[in-house]
Every structure is written in structure tokens, then in C-alpha cells.
Amino acid sequence: MIPRPPPRDGSLGFLYLPPFRVQGYSVAGEATTINIPEMDVCFDMGMAPRSALAAKFCALSHGHMDHVGGLAYWCSQRNFQGMGPGTIVCDARIESDVRGMMDGFQSLERQKTPYELIPLEHEQEIQIKNNIMLRAFHTEHTAPSVGYVIIEKRTKLKEHLVGLPQEKLRDMKQSGEEIVNHLEVPLLAYTGDTLPGAHLLRDDVRKAQVIISECTFFEPDHKERAKIGMHMHVDDLVEWLKLVECEHMVVVHLSRRTHLGQARKQLVQQAGKELASKVHFLMDHRNNRLRYEEQAQAAHKLEESLNN
Ligand SMILES: [Zn+2]
Ligand SMILES: [Zn+2]
Incomplete structure (x- = not known):
């Protein structure tokens, strides 16, 4: 007998929720890193997989090791690969701690890893793409914590002006009249580690197309542990699922001992089939692969029918 090779864990979860890819790794207490390539954002950096290097922004929910363990390495690898300094977005309450951690590495390594740091207050936002903002909001956890929403800002011509000639509209605009309504379309919400509460019922979270949420405990007798x-x-x-309007909810941060089949069963039992069908587990490799294969087949069929 020869020794067995190590288990092949650590492979990344992947979901295609058009137009977004949600990819990364998330196991409670071990590591959480969730990359949305279309938005150039990675939420948390518990570890730094290669595919997360291309993200321009790393938005931290809080300072627990399973969410920041790969942060310095991510900055360093981006630099090493010539991708420029990474931009860390964090809760303003932990700004100096993040700097302190990066300073620690600088003194250990006798060299400086470049990075940008953008601290955000509750409700503060930054632009991450054209017309697309990343907004932070406070959540409730055992350390200072925030969630994020990605919001698209759109303008729409005021209804009573629809159909007017372009020149007329231009004149009105030049004379200082507001001719458009400003709309906010919440695209994606990430809530980090948190207790439930009013912060989960904000309009920009409740109406986000995709919500990425933790759910650490599934066993009935673990309610107290969840609270602590x-x-x-x-x-x-x-309860929350009944109140949100998302198309998809991606559940992350399950404990390693949670059995995915059991968790899914429980969810269907408690929420009903229809609501539960909105929910995906990021680390359910088997079901997510099947789902992706179906998506690929449907896309292929559509392409064929368009070519004929
Ligand atoms: Zn965590
Ligand atoms: Zn935590």
C-alpha cells in the first residue's frame, strides 16, 4: 500500500447568472472569496485564487481571517504579475487595521507591495465602472462589518417629454430644466457575515437582481450558535427569502460539516419548491455543473436555430 494523495478540495465554485458570473470559494471559518468578473469586483479575499487576480477591486466585508487571509497575497501577486496595484475597499472602521496588516508584511518582506485603499462610511459609494457604483452599508457581526450593493445609475426621459424633437429637448436642458428622471437599478448585493436585521430589508438589497448571502447554520439545534x-x-x-425580489440568491459560507443535499432538502421543506428554486449554493459543484451544461446546451441550440 502506498499513501493516498491529498483530497482535491479547494476547487472554485461557479455559477452563471446572466449577465454575471459568480465564482470563488466559500466555507465558513476557512475562506471566502467571491469574484464577479463582469463587475471587476471580488468580495472578500479569504484566499487568493489565480482567477481573482484580474479583479480591479477587492471589497472587504469585515476583518475576520477567513475573509482577509489572502488579501496581502492578492496585492502582492497582482504586483508580481504586472497587473498594477490592487484596490481594497473596506469599512472605514477597519481602515487603520488593514493598513497595519499591510505594514506588517512590508516590514517582514523588507519591500513594499503597492495597493490602494478606499475606506467607505455607511451609505458611501464609489464608481467602479461607467454609471455603476459600489455602495457599502453597515451590517451586524462580531467585528465591524459591511455589506455591499452594486448599483447601476440610469437616466430616463421624463414621461411628458417623450416624443418631443431633439432640439427642443436640448434647448430645455440648456436652459437648466431637468428633463430626465434618475433611476437606481440594484444589480447585485453581497451581505458578508451578518445577523439578520433591517439592513437586509433595505430597498437596494431587497430589489437586487442577485443576492449573495451567507447561511452558516442549517441544523435546527444550531440556532443559538448562529446567534452567538x-x-x-x-x-x-x-423568512428573508419571502421578502426579497431577487431573481437569484447565492448562498455561501456554509460550514464544512453541512451536507449540501440535506441543506437543499431543508430549504425546499421550509420555503417551498418555488422559492427554493431561486437559491443556489456556490459550492454545490455537481448541481452547478449540471446547470451550466444545460445553459450551454440551450445557448448552442439557440445559435443553431439562428444560423438556419
Ligand atoms: Zn466568515
Ligand atoms: Zn466573520
């Missing part, structure tokens, strides 16, 4: 660790329990998730 200030995490979500499946009971909280189900």
Missing part, C-alpha cells in the same frame, strides 16, 4: 457567532441560520434565510 452573529451569523444567519436557515430559518432566517427562509
